[in-house]
Amino acid sequence: MSNFITNASDVKTLGTRVKELCEISREMKFLIGFFYFSGLEHLYEGLEQNESIVLRILVGLEVDEVIMKFSGISKIKTDLLIEVEHGSDKSENELVDGFIDSLKKSLNQDEYDNKQSYEKLLFFLKMIEENRLIIRKTFEPNHAKLYIFSLKDARYAKSLFITGSSNLTRAGLENQKEFNVEIKDYGTDEAEAYFEKLWNSSVKLTEKQEVKKRIIDTIKKETLVREITPYEAYCLVLKSYVESFEQKSQEEQIKAILKEAKYREYKYQIDAISQALAIIEKHNGVLIADVVGLGKTIIACVVAKLLGLRGAVICPPSLMGDLVTADSGWKKYIEEFKLYDWNVFSSGDLENVSKRINSDKSIEVIIVDEAHRFRNEDTRSYELLHTICRNKKVILLTATPFNNKPYDVLALIKLFVVPNMSNITIGEDLSYKFKLFSKTFDDLNFIAKNYKSTDPEKGKKVKTLYFNYFNDADLDIDLEKVKNRAHNISKNIRDVIEPITIRRNRLDLTKNPKYKDEINNLSRLADPQEWFYELNCDQNKFYDDIISRFFVDVKEGGLFKCAIYRPFYYEDEKAREMFGNIDDSITDTKIQSDDIDKRGVQREFISQKNLSDIIKRLLIKRFESSFGAFADSIGRFIRIHNIVLDFITKSGKYMLDRDEIEKIYQLDEDSIEDELQKYFESNTQEERLKGKKKIYVIKNFKYREEFLKDIKSDLELLMNIQNEIEKLELEKADPKADCIIKKIKEIREKEPDRKIVIFSEYADTVRHLSSYFEKKAPALLDRTLVIKGSITKTDMQEILQNFDASFVEDQQQDIYDILISTDKLSEGFNLNRAGMVINYDIPWNPVRVIQRVGRINRISKKVFDELYIVNFFPTEKGATYVKSKEIAQNKMFMIHNTLGEDAKIFDIYEQPTAAKLYSKINQNPDKIEDVSLYTIILSTYESIKAKNPEIIERLSRMPNRVKVIKKGKEDELLVFIKKGKLFVERVVRENGSIKATECTFEDIKEKIEVSPEEKGYPIDEQFWQYYTSLDPGEKKRKLDKSEQSPERKALNLIGSILSGSVKFDERFSENINELKPFLNTLREDIIDFGSLPDYTLRKIGSLQNGKVSDKVSIDDQKDYIDKIFELKQSLGEDYLENIKKRNQKFSKKIIVAINNRK
Secondary structure: OOOEEOOOOOOOOHHHHHHHHHHHEEEEEEEEOOOOHHHHHHHHHHHHOOOOOEEEEEEOOOEEEEEEOOEOOEOOOOEEEEEOOOOOOOOHHHHHHHHHHHHHHHHOOHHHOOHHHHHHHHHHHHHHHOOOEEEEEOOOOOOOOEEEEEEOOOOOOOEEEEEEOOOOOHHHHHHOOOOEEEEOOOOHHHHHHHHHHHHHOOEEOOOOHHHHHHHHHHHHHHOOOOEOOHHHHHHHHHHHHHHOOOOOOOHHHHHHHHHHOOOOOOHHHHHHHHHHHHHHHHHOEEEEOOOOOOOHHHHHHHHHHHHOOOEEEEEOHHHOOOOOOOOOHHHHHHHHOOOOOOEEEEHHHHHHHHHHHHOOOOOOEEEEEOHHHHOOOOOHHHHHHHHHHOOOEEEEEOOOOOOOOHHHHHHHHOOOOOHHHOOOOOOOOHHHHHHHHHHHHHHHHHHHHHOOOOOHHHHHHHHHHHHHHHOOOOOOOOHHHHHHHHHHHHHHHHHHHHHHEEOOOHHHHHHOOOOOOOOOOOOEEOOOEEEEEEEOHHHHHHHHHHHHHHOOOHHHOOOOOOHHHOHHHHOOHHHHHHHHHOOHHHOOOOOOHHHHHHOOOOHHHHHHHHHHHHHHHHHHHHHHHOHHHHHHHHHHHHHHHHHHHHHHHHHOEEOOOHHHHHHHOOOOHHHHHHHHHHHHHHOOOHHHHOOOOOOEEHHHOOOHHHHHHHHHHHHHHHHHHHHHHHHHOOOOOOHHHHHHHHHHHHHHHHOOOOEEEEEOOOHHHHHHHHHHHHHHOHHHHHOEEEEOOOOOHHHHHHHHHHHOOOOOHHHOOOOOOEEEEOHHHOOOOOOOOEEEEEEOOOOOOHHHHHHHHHOOOOOOOOOOOEEEEEEEEEEEOOOOHHHHHHHHHHHHHHHHHHHHHHOOOOOOOOOOOHHHHHHHHOOOHHHOOOOOHHHHHHHHHHHHHHHOHHHHHHHOOOOOOEEEEEEOOOOEEEEEEEEOEEEEEEEEEEOOEEEEEEEOHHHHHHHHOOOOOOOOEOOOHHHHHHHOOOOOOOOOOOOOOOOOOHHHHHHHHHHHHHHOOOOOOHHHHHHHHHHHHHHHHHHHHHHHHOOOOHHHHHHHOOHHHHOOOOOOOHHHHHHHHHHHHHHHHHHOOOHHHHHHHHOOOOOOEEEEEEEEEO
16 A cells, blocks of 8 residues: 555545544544544544543644635535744643634534534534543644554554644645655654644643633534524524614714704614615615605705715605705705715606716716606606616615505615626515516416406306416315415515615504604504595486496497507407407506517507596596596597598598507606697697508598597597586585585694695596686685696795795795695605695595505604595585495495506405495505514513513524424424525425425514513434535526516527628628627626616617517618617626626525424
């Protein structure tokens, strides 16, 4: 046998040789640089076979830091030590402390978190306790590698030694190329003498009782073999959860800034500011989503101040404030907090804002107020905002982040989170996660809407979906299961965005032990009042005709055909078949284009179907709002129909430009009618037809006569309605307006100091009320401030002076007691000198109610102990309260059914009824949202701290990766993992295999709750089977497989251009070569990062609708190249490198694993 040991693959390694010698030695003496567990555990098999052996280890150096090398998804295999020598001037106690600290670092590494290492560590602990493993530390630094073996059988040799380059580590013993020599025939006595000399002058560790006890206690209590009780594990989880809401400790600075700006110091705001700073540091942005009235603007301003960077605010025009006097809106806040180098921009002018900000590299922070307006990433405005926010620190402000669909939330967080570099999920790609949320949401929605459908195709689809989700082929659909699954989606979305979101409601503040004492001055919001206005017999019949006959769906007998808004329907049989068989699941007005493409339905058809539905819904909602607004609408639509009919008669042609129409129905509802009228006035001229994509030639319509007949029929219906309004004198003797005048006078007599805000969705209603007040109650009008449209400088000043309690006190006025406005004032304004909000029309989206009430329900200054909300409902003359309520319920329910998707009152799993609808309309906004999970857990944790401080103190020394088995309702392993926030993986055995899934903290909270007395069980084989099934690696981004998805189209086209399969004209070859590096960058982004919004992806894949072809026109080629050059200019050629630099990756560490057993 060769005396040289090199760890080469064709010979024995040093590890193999040492294990052999372990079995035949009576004593081993090791002089090593480091005491490192990976080397010691390598000797386990040999030591286990030799129960009498004694191992003396003399350690020469300490491990100051251990760097782990990660490779892909494999577990740690390599140990890399940074060696730092210590001088000889250290005391004995310092050397002991250093060794114990080094020992703890060595043992608390991820690679030892397995059954084998766990058992080996307990074995070596036993050896220390039995004095068979004796450890000392040299006074002088020593990096020798000397392994001496005193053999049992002296006939072979009394002793031998090995020396060379190998440390006592896994790498030194096995993996790494080394050079060592084994010597037994000379020098052994000198080697032993050298060892004994050092040994006798070294620091005793395991031989001194107090030091030995410290070492044993360190291993038992501060490494991964630590035994804990189920209650300690429960407390550790709570502690880790609370601490995951990290804050930057700058309380004194925050207080100073608030004091200088003359704002009260609320602890809940100070904590939000501290938390926001910590979130921005980790994620480059934060979503501040406190409910209305809690001071999001103040929080954002202090955060901006403490960041110390130049920035810009992007907000709705009405919230900008006076740019000269800076006494209102954002300009006021910027001045108050001395953010002198900041700018305030309008979100309505993003084209110019984008140019301004992107050319000014000194702007590093962006605040987006009312950020919920940017939920759809498939729009130009979103693309512009996304470009503005790129490589900036972003602060999003909205009280309503959860409003519509899962993708809405993703759009918001993509303004600062790169989906596939996200630290807010345990490993799965963020885009893919939201794609699953969205698909599940849509499928559950389809089940809930169609489970009673008589259509056999829909019924079949419902059954298939229900079985897929619930593994239940029962004929009866259990909506409770659908409800619970839908609730889980919302819960999961909240859980995903929790690390980047600050969200508290008023209930949180009252229940939070840190805040409850400082918010005693909050006003109480009373349950909504019902005000009924009476209709006479003729008026009542007219009301019912409008909501149940004239404007309901044509398939349900509706008289209004909407012919001019859906010419597609009259072209041929194929188009008519589409309208007849349209899937209800794709009639949403916010339908995504890829959804359309997946179903093979023409976008032209969907656009017109959406438009016709919107027109009918709009008319119904304006009718419910006021008879004045409805009369104005009817007049506009009569003019539009006359214009169209005249043009068709003269030219025989018609044009309904899809792109223009889609822009119109994305506007606020209050603007749609005016824009439609402008569109038809300007697009019914012969010269305007030139160059348009789609011109309808009426003579080619298969149903030409029916088309013309339906236009005339619609016009006749509108004129009849107009005549009926005049006949019933609904504008002149408006029962609803009469009712509000009467009620306001009564309120003013009882409480003259209670100011009132009247909200309507429509400016026409505001104008109607103003003119009606002028005729019927001029004295009331004198005390009424009316905001009919855009908010002028004078309007702003009068609003602040008369309705804002935080306005300079000596400048406040009482000229006005009543404010009538559209929802332009429902966002961002303080109107807290008012004590009542009247919803003149029913806000069919509950979010709107929250925003309206939030104007008077402010925490900054309490004016009234109780605040009032009023909702208006129609009834019949002489009806009792009970009868009025029944009549109102039925009428509102008819309207709700006509509005369909426009009404956001019910969740997808709820079955609408008249009574439920009425109840939901009248629910108290402060009672809609429950106390948050964070507040519940914080309260529980603070209670435990107060009752059992000794447990919390023990937890501070708790190592990572502790484990416990306890009694539970089912066999499951719950593993709590820290990666910025606290994640939970649940491991169970299903159908014979072990499966791990991510779950929310809310899902498992009750499963880990235990009493302090509960006992745990020993860690066993089943535990390790479950535990080792967890995949510690990062999951690769999953691209959408659909060929029609924006990202797939973009990738396909980029690939075709780079490969040359898309043939560009020779005149563009230089341009293409210049763009190739940037196209490669875009490709890398789409595959690995997913940072681009859908609108940008569609632009990239837009050449001939994304279809690869060698017959692309010159104009299309030029347009495409121009688009990509524009994108390159906008993003920057190196934009992806900046993303890579700015986004840090968090490591994952297991905090605790709790195994429940039945």
